Amino acid sequence: MLLNDTRYRSYTFQVIALFLLILFMAFLGWNLVRNLADLGQDISFAFLGEPAGYDINQRPIPYNNQDSHLRAAFVGVLNTLIVAFLGCVTATILGTIAGVLRLSNNWLVAKLMAAYVEAFRNVPVLIWILIIFFIMTAALPAPSAFRGADPDQTMLFGAMAATNRGVYVPEPVLGPGGWLFVAVFLASVAGVFAYRRFATKLLYDTGRDLPRGWPSLAILVVPSLVVWLLFSLTAGSAQNALLVPEGAGGQTLEDYVMAEGGATLCLVDGASSSTVAKTALLRLQAAARSGPVDDRVNLNIRTNRVESRAAAVAAFEEGQCNLLAVPQEAAANIAAGATLETQLREGRPIEWDKPYLSGFNFSDGVQVRGSLIALWFALAIYTGAFIAENVRAGIQAIPRGQTEAAASLGLRPGRIMNLVILPQALRIIIPPVISQYLNLTKNSSLAIAVGYMDVTGTLGGITLNQTGRAIESILMLMLFYLIISLSISAVMNVFNNAVRLKER
Structure with missing residues (x-):
């Protein structure tokens, strides 16, 4: 018999155990379906197509409360992936630096890093999330501090503002050749890694040490700069017409806006021509507010965002806005508008849609909410403390003779660490770091504590409560975290296999 045959x-026994496990899971599923039927319920995912009915504060993609629960869940998934990616990258950088500095010969530096590791590693991450969030809320100024001719706070470089509601930064708007510029930049980043990998291999194989600094900088900057200048100075340049309602033409932009006491611009999302027009209006607003107090005009600059030029033209003709920027050749086809002036739009591959103070808050640009920043920094600093210990343990596992042998060849301490110690220590560091990445991703579910709407807050929170579909929502939530955890493990295992010791 098979039970007696040692082969x-x-x-x-494994087949029997698997069969019993399948029977047990089938019984649980059958029992669940039967109990739901007794309660007049069933398992259905039709609720995903119903309107969500709630707003999400941090939206990486367009979303409103009339979109479906499925789109709300997708926005939550993107928010989770964003904070997980930012956290993993930042934690890796902090952990590597802290782990190396913990072994520094400088007593003060080593003790400071030890204090950082012990302080953050032994306090629950939820506490750090709340602490950082409350510090941001209490320490940073309100948007009203940026108001007035002599404000208490000023925007950094005229484009960024840090407030207790979050940080406002310019939004990139792709112009002519924008996607080509992005592709060239990403290819340049890949080229930098490829060159440095080649230089390291050449050093190991032949002992020839190629420079790494200026060639890496040239590979990163020169191709992107060539594409930028190509489109800025040649093919991308175009004339734009700034239109106002019919009968209001024949005057300057300054006179028109001053006479109207404000302006509403139909801003087409993703259109660099609209962004240029809005920038001109904001300069006009700043110039008016910087004059003498008696002559100052508090201009009301607003934007009406639409998705296409056709929608912008329709809004302009319906009177929803009184300023519209279009290419000059398209202006003649808009009967309800009169050309106020023409603007030269340089064909920059990327325009920057800057935030500006409108009413009681900043408008346009990108708002990085305080909840995202608090969650990001807390997870990164907390996880970085654990990674620092992994890095320290990996370095200390390398025999001291490796350092002494490299020093006897005349290598500087920094080169010894980069070329001799860390490459060998990576084989020890990576496996536990994978676990830290998984912990950080799963710890991001604490986002609801500070109001950041990740997938746990959308699908596992509001959607679950509104629809009553707890089983379906929890199953989808479990499936998401399972997929993302397995994906992180798979990617890191590929990297681990690439750096592991290969025997002949």
């Missing part, structure tokens, strides 16, 4: 006994 097949182990397989027999």
